[in-house]
Amino acid sequence: MKAAVFLLFALLVPACLTSAQCLIDNVIDLKVQAAISSIVSSTLAKAKLLCQDVSARGALVSCPAGYKPTGCACGMGCGSWDIRSDSTCHCQCGGIDWTAARCCKIGVE
Amino acid sequence: MKAAVFLLFALLVPACLTSAQCLIDNVIDLKVQAAISSIVSSTLAKAKLLCQDVSARGALVSCPAGYKPTGCACGMGCGSWDIRSDSTCHCQCGGIDWTAARCCKIGVE
Amino acid sequence: MKAAVFLLFALLVPACLTSAQCLIDNVIDLKVQAAISSIVSSTLAKAKLLCQDVSARGALVSCPAGYKPTGCACGMGCGSWDIRSDSTCHCQCGGIDWTAARCCKIGVE
Incomplete structure (x- = not known):
């Protein structure tokens, strides 16, 4: 049985290498391209900004990991x-009582 | 004709199940992986932050749906x-005259 | 050799057009769907918010291109x-000494 498969591809694969238009390649390519183009838009449609607020006493507050x-x-x-270290909000006015950060990431909703 | 197709896959499919390395599987896998890896980067390249400002009189203003x-x-x-309900900016100072929100979403530009 | 490939597809392709359930189509579809569903999540997992701060003297500061x-x-x-022209922060208080912008884009980390 393995011999039969090998024989089939021994015929097919060299044909792909030598012919500019390989039929099996084209069939698969078309199917893959069609599937992918629909995936690109559905993937982007699923991608959402996920945001949350965090606040703390004092002049500093950090976003959760990943945000x-x-x-x-x-x-x-x-x-x-x-913003310090790409993760922490720092309010500059003297004697600040609270600080809040709006924290976002890309995720799937 | 259906019989011929059936016969072909009767040879191929059991070969896939019994052999650790199935040739037709590998050929398709390689093509799919190659196509997909280029799609991943092009998809991300198309994904953009789309933002807009909205403002209103008073202490509250909401982002449009999806933002x-x-x-x-x-x-x-x-x-x-x-930020209230993940969608509305609320300014806290007394007697506030206007409030504006910077509103963003992920989209294709 | 080309003749052998042509003969093979002369058998396969009409079978796909005439039969509601085409075997080769289904095999490829299943493989593509399986590959893609794993790609969708891994693509989104790679997509990150990339942000930076820019500041300047005066009441205006612009984000770098793409942010x-x-x-x-x-x-x-x-x-x-x-925010002016979707790219520039403008501080409104009189005689403002500095302006900073938090600038983000979608990228791969």
Whole structure:
């Protein structure tokens, strides 16, 4: 039985290598391309921004693992902040009472 | 004609089940893997952050359906805000005159 | 050899067109679907939010090409800002000394 399969592909594979238009290649290619083009859009449709807020007392708060801060809010009406180590919101006004981070990642909803 | 196809696969399929290395499986696998690896990068290259700003009078403003707030801005210089229900910016300073939301989603540009 | 391949597909292809259940189609479909479903999740797992901060003196700062601002911070504690042309943070308080933008894009980490 293995011999039969080998014989079949001994015929097919060299034909693919020598012919510009290989039939079995084309059949598979077309099927794969058709399947993939529908997958590309459905994959992107499933991809969502997943976000959450975290807050803490003081001038610093970090996002959970895997999440990135996209913006920060501060107590005392303060709008001066920066992000440290790509993960932590830092409010700059003196004596700040609370700091919050808006944290997002890409995920499947 | 159906009998001929059946006969062909009667030879091929059992060979796949009994042999650790099935030739037809491998040929298809290689083609699929090659096609997919190029798709993965092109799919990600097409995926973009699509963002827009929305603003409204008062202390609350919501993002359009499908968009998530990534940060908020407030009138009166206020930087204290929070996000309600994962969709609405709320400015906390008293008597706030306007609220704006930066709203993003993943899409294809 | 080409004749042998042609003969093989002359048998197979019409069988696919005339039969509701085409064996070779099904074998390829199953393999493609299985490969793709694992790709969808691994592709999404590779997609990350890549973010960086940029800041500049004055009331305006733009994100690098390919990045979108998701939030802005301002000097002097100011929390009133807007985003111009989908790329530039603008702080609204008078005489603002610095402006920062949180800039993100989708990428592979």
